[in-house]
Amino acid sequence: MATAFADIEPVSPEAGSAQDQTESKVTQTSSQPEQGAKGGAPAAPAWNMQAVVSKYGKAFLAPLLGIVAFLALWAVLAPQVDTSLGALPGPVEVAGQGVALYDEWQASNEAKAEFYAAQDARIAAGTQAMAFDYAGPPTFLDQVFTSLKTVALGFVLATLFAVPIGLAAGLSPMFNAAINPLVQIMKPVSPLAWLPIVTMVVSATITSADPMLAKSFVISAVVVMLCSLWPTLINTAVGTASIDKDLLNVGRVLKLGWFAKLTRLVLPSALPYIFTGMRLSLGVGWMVLIAAEMLAQNPGLGKFVWDEFQNGSSQSLARIMFAVIVIGLIGFLLDRIMMAVEKFASRNRTV
Secondary structure, X not given: OOOOOOOOOOOOHHHHHHHHHHHHHHHHHHHHHHHHHHOOOOOOOOXXXXXXHHHHHHHHHHHHHHHHHHHHHHHHHHHHOEEOOEEOOOHHHHXXXXXXXXXXHHHHHHHXXXXXXXXXXXXXXXXXXXXXXXXXXXXXXXXXXXXXXHHHHHHHHHHHHHHHXXXXXXXXXXXXXXXXXXXXXXXXXXXXXXXXXXXXXXXXXXOXXXXXXXXXXXXXXXXXXXXXXXXXXXXXXXXXXXXXXXXXXXXXXXXXXHHHHHHHHHHHHHHHHXXXXXXXXXXXXXXXXXXXXXXXXXXXXXXXXXXXXXXXXXXXXXXXXXHHHHHHHHHHHHXXXXXXXXXXXXXXXXX
């Protein structure tokens, strides 16, 4: 009768004695730390340096060493590069301008508070009939927040357009074939080419003397939308088209409506693709935004960089380099935020 265990071969006496000797050595070796502990000798540590380095090296030590090496190389090579504004600023000079920009923001807030306090006093005393807005120049932090609002509006508009079109293209091969040439033609168009067209259209559309949103703000947001919607559209179409056909057949058998089919089958399956496209779109939009703000003269990081370049003072180059670092850090944080949103949205995905 067959059994579930393998046949065990007989062991010779010589092999048995060798095995007994090996077991006795292992027993002696394993009992040595216990004897040392009983005898009062210090026990060996439970960890070793190699395990710690292998665990935390890639996550913390290697990036830290890379940043330190980059800063050291920058500090050594920067004084050797001469420009029309003097030597290239090093890390210390750039950090100093970052502190100066923060001080300017604090001083601007104090001046703004004093302006409104004095205005309220004049209105209460009856010497001023109406209130006016503070007309001081925007500071660096103010322009950072303006850029974030601009890219947020452009990203939301791009997502609202790209996701429905991508879902339709993924579910309908005929619709996909119809829009594919347009997508391939429009996708590589530069924001510099879109900007004149968008400017004329927005200027003709917004004719109010006091619009709810400034024209320059709308122009920058629309340019960001036109340049950043393509990764989301393409990834959504690919994710929708790659859904298991058996799921769709189950939907037909259960006679699910189009909305139930979309929310219970299509979207959960295509969600990783959609979020990958949204992450790419957000990165593209943040890059496009700087060029759009430069040309549209919308207050933001792009305009800040352009104004400092036109200023040409001895501090301009350090301020531009600080703005470049801030742009990179914000792009990194935006990508991490999208990763966190993707994890949160996918935690209850059932398909």
